[in-house]
Amino acid sequence: MIDALVIGAGPAGLMAAEALVAAGRSVVVCEAKPSPARKFLMAGKSGLNLTKEEPFKAFVGRYDADWLRPMLEAFGPKEVTDWARGLGQEVFTGSTGRVFPEAMKASPLLRAWLGRLAASGVHLRIRWRWLGFENGGLAFDTPGGRQVLNPAVTILALGGASWARLGSDAAWVPRLAEKSVAIATFKPANVGFRVDWSAHMTRYFGQPVKGAALIAGHQEERGEFVISINGLEGGGLYAVSRAVREGAELRLDLLPDRSEEELAAQLSTGPGKVSVTNWFRKALRLDPVRIALLQEWGRPLPRGNALARLVKALPVPHQGPRPIDEAISVAGGIRRDALTGGLELKALPGVFACGEMLDWEAPTGGYLLTACLATGQWAGRAASADIRERTA
Template sequence: MKNALVIGAGPAGLMAAEELALAGHGVILAEAKPSVGRKFLMAGKSGLNLTKSEDFKVFLKAYGNASAALHPMLDAFGPDSVQEWAQNLGQELFTGSTGRVFPKVMKASPLLRNWLKKLDKLGVEIKPRWRWIGWDGNEVLFETPNGPQRLTPDVTVLACGGASWARLGSDGVWSKHLKKKDISPFKPANMGFLVEWSDHMKRHFGNPVKGVELRAGNLRSRGEFIISDKGLEGGGLYEVSQAMREGSPLFLDLAPDLNEGQVRARLSRPKGKLSISNYLRKSLKLDPAKQALLMEFAHPLPEDLTPLIKALPVRHQGARPLDEAISTAGGLRFDALDEGLMLRDRPGTFAAGEMLDWEAPTGGYLITACLATGRWAGRAAASYQGSATVR
């Protein structure tokens, strides 16, 4: 039996620990926080979106520039595999109208409990409150409740998370233990954007905006978003947030099911004694939230409203802080790793999960890639120098 160490007990780390244990290794799973899977559990509070059921080529495109690097891992453990895995952990699943896959209970806690029971039966030893503080030669160093600890595992899998939601464990501090050249700077991903609202918007705070198309750069989204006291947030916005982060302006199509000619024809109807609010509601079915956004970003309204209805420019003051982002871009570069996700300059040490340099929108892509890379790194570590046979 070989001694294996996994650092970080999110989905990627738990999956790597499972693969190593199944291959016959004795596994220590070190977690800096008092309990495991904290960000995973937080994701489940609004409904645990495990994966997305769609054509694999479409699914893969969601990972953008990292799709080539992630292709073999997602091909080996993609949406269908994630669903089978969850079902084997006792979860009944359902697929929503957009292809998003959820447990019927919607929460993450039942799945995590069953997963931890499985890991316990496999002999995985979980060490909470063990914070990794780097290496001393071949020794892996930890701060623990019982004082400093040094381990000399045969193989190590790093699954330390990204750099958002530090209170849940993803603080990015691990990056200082690796070579600077191997790290791409952290950036927020799937984040809200700051808007300095005028007072008339207060009554719309917390309201969803549906039935619009968001456009930024080459990205498009028909998902809904939320008007909050701090600005804009929500899944529809997250789908275009990468382009916005890189400087592309945001435009809203308030009537995406009508072309410009149809909008202009409807707006050519006599207004009569109708207020502008009732006129827009009757002619284009613009609800109060859409009308409020139109007034916020286009007041005073011009005589020809059609261009604004089809491409309303949204002023914002930039992305919300990194720590508030759902996920992060940047991290450990793929060219610092071999095809098994092993660090080229530290043989026997592998990496997985959100600490790798990739990003994707919400909608099941994030958890799927964390599981897939954790499985890949775990299997590669298990077979390192022929130490075990990968199933």
């Protein structure tokens, strides 16, 4: 018998363990992979974006789930920053408000965190794969054979359904569904979209598109994205991916700082004796990548005012989102109405859940990691309180 079992050693699970051990609980963390926090480490390879420094109203407004608000109030951008500094990792804020550790990578922060957890008494067991519930306990496939644990409380932090090779394989879904836990179907979030390119676009694969705005329904976002062999991907696109996934038409404003009237005046004379490419370059100061997109999706090119409208709202024909396993994150998961205010599963008293297992969605830019940490801490504190009530 142990006080608390945490299944999953990603950011949400480790934060839950930290909250539990801080409350004086004995904690075991079980991780199926040979090492913890693999998706966290992967996210940090190109620069670990911890959180976003902005007014809280704007910050919390980037989430699609209002019920996360108290958790983000308890552990929001300031708390994430203080937590990283408490692990000896100084941070800095970029020009867009994104907060990064000075080392940029995730590995120094993770090493410091695991060291602190071990020193606090948290026991990490790797290659322990959860098999499901068994005779009132939780069964695991382990290097030493099948094991069954009987904790006072359990926190599930098993991730979503993207990047299965890093551990988020959603194998837990049928195990909870058979226990009558309501689960919303997973959908890809922060994901690229498939495009069937013509041959002339090959030269632009891997190149970023800068200076454009993406329009999806009533949403407009500025941000860089990339042309890939499979279609379009990158942070600017991810910001509108939810709206596009739900059916909004995707368009590009190739010159968001210039009005349609201004462009119409500049395009009124036509190309004359120069090539269309040179005309766009000289008249509009478009770079080769945006000119290529205009020609890819705008032909046959109209003239005059119609061409100006096309530059300001170029339709993006796509074949839907890339597969869910390629998505940065997911929408869907354990529904809000299946949880108590402390993130305990109503159908399974004593079992809590956190992180990407829960049904919420947010863009990249520090929002994902902050919510994983916040829900992990919230679940850990609630589980500790549950133990206290049981033993009072």
